Amino acid sequence: MGGALYARWVPPQRAAPRAQAVKPDPSHETHPSTGDGEQAFKNDSPNQRTDSAQKKRKRASKTAEQPVEGDVSVPKKHQAVLSKFERSSKRAETVRAAAQQEESEDETSERTAEVLQDLVPIPQPAPVSEAPFEPTFSALPSWLANPVTVSSSKTVPLSTLSLHPAFLKKLNKQGFEEALAVQSALWPMLRPGFEEHLGDICVSARTGSGKTLAYLLPIIEALREQTVTTLSALIVVPTRQLVDQALKVAEELCAGTKLKVGTALGNVPFAVEQKHLVKVRPVYNPEKAKELRDRASQQLSSAIAGSNGFLGDFLAVPNDHIPEYESGVDILICTPGRLVEHIESTTGFLLRYVRWLVIDEADQLLTQNFQGWATVLMNALHNETPEDFMNAQESFRKRIQASVYSMALPSERHVTKVVLSATMKKDLTKLGILRLKRPKLVVIEDETDGEQMVADGDSFELPSTLSEYGVPVGDGSNKPLYLLFTLLRHIFAGEHADASTAGALAGSTADESGAKTTSRPTGVANLESSQNRVLVFVKSNENASRLSHLLSVLEPPLQPFIGTMTPSASAKETQKLLRSFGSGKTKLLIASDAASRGLDIPGISHVINYDIPTSTVSYVHRVGRTARAGKDGHALTFVTKSEAGWFWNQIAKGTSMKRGGNKVTRVEMKERDVTWDRKRTYQEALKELQGAVEA
Numbered sequence: 001m002g003g004a005l006y007a008r009w010v011p012p013q014r015a016a017p018r019a020q021a022v023k024p025d026p027s028h029e030t031h032p033s034t035g036d037g038e039q040a041f042k043n044d045s046p047n048q049r050t051d052s053a054q055k056k057r058k059r060a061s062k063t064a065e066q067p068v069e070g071d072v073s074v075p076k077k078h079q080a081v082l083s084k085f086e087r088s089s090k091r092a093e094t095v096r097a098a099a100q101q102e103e104s105e106d107e108t109s110e111r112t113a114e115v116l117q118d119l120v121p122i123p124q125p126a127p128v129s130e131a132p133f134e135p136t137f138s139a140l141p142s143w144l145a146n147p148v149t150v151s152s153s154k155t156v157p158l159s160t161l162s163l164h165p166a167f168l169k170k171l172n173k174q175g176f177e178e179a180l181a182v183q184s185a186l187w188p189m190l191r192p193g194f195e196e197h198l199g200d201i202c203v204s205a206r207t208g209s210g211k212t213l214a215y216l217l218p219i220i221e222a223l224r225e226q227t228v229t230t231l232s233a234l235i236v237v238p239t240r241q242l243v244d245q246a247l248k249v250a251e252e253l254c255a256g257t258k259l260k261v262g263t264a265l266g267n268v269p270f271a272v273e274q275k276h277l278v279k280v281r282p283v284y285n286p287e288k289a290k291e292l293r294d295r296a297s298q299q300l301s302s303a304i305a306g307s308n309g310f311l312g313d314f315l316a317v318p319n320d321h322i323p324e325y326e327s328g329v330d331i332l333i334c335t336p337g338r339l340v341e342h343i344e345s346t347t348g349f350l351l352r353y354v355r356w357l358v359i360d361e362a363d364q365l366l367t368q369n370f371q372g373w374a375t376v377l378m379n380a381l382h383n384e385t386p387e388d389f390m391n392a393q394e395s396f397r398k399r400i401q402a403s404v405y406s407m408a409l410p411s412e413r414h415v416t417k418v419v420l421s422a423t424m425k426k427d428l429t430k431l432g433i434l435r436l437k438r439p440k441l442v443v444i445e446d447e448t449d450g451e452q453m454v455a456d457g458d459s460f461e462l463p464s465t466l467s468e469y470g471v472p473v474g475d476g477s478n479k480p481l482y483l484l485f486t487l488l489r490h491i492f493a494g495e496h497a498d499a500s501t502a503g504a505l506a507g508s509t510a511d512e513s514g515a516k517t518t519s520r521p522t523g524v525a526n527l528e529s530s531q532n533r534v535l536v537f538v539k540s541n542e543n544a545s546r547l548s549h550l551l552s553v554l555e556p557p558l559q560p561f562i563g564t565m566t567p568s569a570s571a572k573e574t575q576k577l578l579r580s581f582g583s584g585k586t587k588l589l590i591a592s593d594a595a596s597r598g599l600d601i602p603g604i605s606h607v608i609n610y611d612i613p614t615s616t617v618s619y620v621h622r623v624g625r626t627a628r629a630g631k632d633g634h635a636l637t638f639v640t641k642s643e644a645g646w647f648w649n650q651i652a653k654g655t656s657m658k659r660g661g662n663k664v665t666r667v668e669m670k671e672r673d674v675t676w677d678r679k680r681t682y683q684e685a686l687k688e689l690q691g692a693v694e695a
C-alpha cells in the first residue's frame with residue numbers, strides 16, 4: 001500500500017541513467033481494476049481497446065522511470081518529506097491494525113458471552129397474584145342459601161316449653177322428657193308467641209330425628225279447642241304405611257279433644273272414604289230449594305247433568321230442604337293420589353278452612369308428582385269456594401264478610417305450609433310449585449360436620465349413633481350365604497359370635513382398618529330371646545320373595561322368624577306384619593325400597609343392604625330405619641366387586657354424606673367360611689327355587 005502512494009507522489013525524473021528500467025511485458029498486462037486483462041478486454045470496443053492500450057503503455061514507461069526505494073538519487077529535501085510521510089503512514093498502519101485486533105477481540109468475547117436459547121418459553125415475570133374468586137351472588141334465593149341452622153344436639157326440657165299441660169302429660173307418659181333438636185327449633189316458630197314465624201317453613205333434618213311430632217304437636221295444640229268439625233290441616237305423605245304411622249301419633253295427641261283425624265289412602269272403597277270425609281246434612285230452606293228444584297228439572301230434562309254429585313244429594317234430601325256439606329274430619333292425613341281424587345270428585349270436599357298444610361318426605365313427593373298433585377292441591381287451596389258448595393259456617397262467614405262486622409275478621413286466610421325431608425334438595429323448580437310465602441329453611445345438623453349445607457349443593461346427614469359397614473361379597477353369586485353367615489354368626493348368635501367381627505358389627509370395637517372373621521357358622525342360637533331385629537333391603541319385590549324362600553330352605557329354624565313385605569299384601573296384612581316386627585316376634589323383615597322411607601319401627605338394630613341402594617338418597621333413607629331418636633344402630637352393605645368403586649367413593653367417602661366424624665368400616669369375611677358346608681344345600685335350594693318359579 002505504501003508503494004502505491006509513494007508512486008503517486010513521486011514527480012517524474014527525466015534523466016536517470018543508473019536507474020534500471022523495467023520493461024513492460026505485454027503478455028503480463030492486466031486490467032487495472034480487475035487484474036484480469038483478458039476479461040477486461042472482452043467488454044471493450046476495438047477503439048477503446050487501442051486507447052487504453054496506449055495509456056497503459058505510457059503508464060508502464062512512467063513506472064519504469066520511477067526510482068526504487070532508498071534510491072540516493074532522490075533530492076534531500078524530498079527525502080525528508082518522504083521519510084516523514086512513511087513514518088506517519090506506518091504509525092497510521094499500526095493504529096489501524098491495533099484497532100482491528102481490538103474489534104475482533106470484542107467480537108469474539110461478545111460471541112462467547114451470548115446465551116444460547118432453545119425452543120423453550122422465554123422466562124416471564126412472576127404473575128401478579130389475584131384474590132380467589134368469591135361470587136357475591138348466589139343462584140339460590142337468600143332463604144335457601146342462608147338457612148337457619150340448629151345443632152342436632154340441641155335438646156330442650158319439655159317442661160320449659162310452656163306446652164299445654166295435657167300434651168306435656170301425654171309426652172311424658174311416652175317417656176319423652178326433652179324436645180329433640182328439630183322439635184325445639186320448630187315449635188317456637190309454629191306456636192303463637194314472640195318467635196312465631198309468619199310464613200312457610202322448610203325443614204331438613206336427618207332420619208329418625210322426630211319430625212312427625214315436630215309438626216303434629218303445634219297443629220293439634222292450636223286446634224284443640226275446635227268444636228265444630230272443620231277440615232283445618234292436611235298432611236300429605238308418600239305411602240300408606242306413613243299415613244298409618246302419622247295417624248297413630250296424631251290420634252295419641254288428639255285423645256281427650258273433640259278433634260277428628262281421618263285418612264285418605266285408598267285402603268277402602270272410594271265411596272266409603274267420601275262418606276267419611278264429607279257429611280251431607282239436609283237444611284230447611286224452602287226458597288233456595290224451590291229455585292234449585294227449577295234449575296235441576298231443566299238440567300235433568302236437557303240431560304246436561306247426571307243425578308250424582310250435588311244434584312244427587314239435592315234430590316235425596318226431603319222437600320223444602322237443601323243439602324249442606326260439612327267436613328267429617330279436622331285433620332286429614334293422606335297420600336297425594338287419593339287427595340287429588342277427592343279434590344276432583346268428592347262434592348263438598350272443601351279446603352276453604354285449611355290453615356295447615358304439611359308435606360312430609362317432600363323431596364320424594366315433589367320429584368314423583370303423581371297426577372300433578374301439587375298443582376291440583378295448590379289450585380284447590382288458594383281458589384275461592386263456589387257458593388253452592390259452601391257449608392253453614394262458610395255461608396255465615398261470607399254474609400259477615402259483606403257486612404260492617406267484616407272489619408273484625410282477618411282479611412285473608414293464611415295457610416302455613418310445613419315442608420319436611422331428611423334429604424331436602426334445594427330445588428327451586430320443585431319448591432316453586434308449592435307457592436311458599438315468606439319461607440324459611442331450617443337445617444338440623446351435627447356440629448362435628450363443621451360446615452353448613454353447601455350454598456348451592458345438597459348434603460345429607462346420617463345419625464351420629466349409626467355404625468356403618470361395607471362387606472365385600474365377591475361377584476355376588478354367594479350373597480344368600482353371606483347373609484346367612486352374617487345373621488347366624490354375628491347378629492343372632494349371641495355368645496357364640498365371633499369376637500372380632502361381632503364386636504365390629506355391634507359397634508363396640510369398630511376397627512377402621514377392617515375386621516376379619518375366621519370362624520364358621522354355629523347355627524341359630526338364642527334366636528327367640530335375641531333383642532336384635534334386622535331389616536333387609538333388596539332391589540325388588542320379587543327378590544324379597546326369593547330371598548325369603550332361599551333362607552327358609554337353607555336354614556329351616558329361621559323360617560318362623562322371617563317376614564316379607566310385598567305390595568300384594570293387603571293393608572291389614574302389612575299392618576299385622578309391621579306390628580309383629582315391632583314387637584320382636586318377627587326378627588327378620590325382607591323388604592324393597594318401598595319400606596325405606598319414614599318407617600318408624602322401634603328396636604330395629606340392624607339394616608342390611610343385601611342389594612346395594614341405587615342412590616345416596618336411597619342409602620340415607622334405608623340406613624335411617626335404625627339408629628333413630630338417638631339410639632344405636634348398625635347398617636351393613638353387601639358390596640360386589642363391580643359395586644365397590646361406587647360404594648367406597650360415593651357412600652363411604654362422598655362429600656355429600658355427613659356422618660358426624662364416623663367412618664364406614666370394611667368387614668372382610670372369608671368366602672370359604674361363608675360357603676363352608678352349605679354349598680350343596682345352596683345349589684339344591686337354587687334348583688328348588690328355579691322349579692317353583694317355572695311352575
Ligand SMILES: Nc1ncnc2c1ncn2[C@@H]1O[C@H](COP(=O)(O)OP(=O)(O)OP(=O)(O)O)[C@@H](O)[C@H]1O
Nearest residue numbers: 176178179180207208209210211212422598600629
Ligand atoms: N322428644 C322425643 N324424645 C324421644 N323420642 C322421640 C321424641 N320425639 C320423637 N321421638 C321418637 O323418635 C322416633 C323417630 O321419630 P319420627 O318417626 O318422627 O322421625 P322422622 O324424623 O320423621 O324420621 P324419618 O325421616 O325417617 O321419617 C319415633 O320413634 C318417636 O317416637
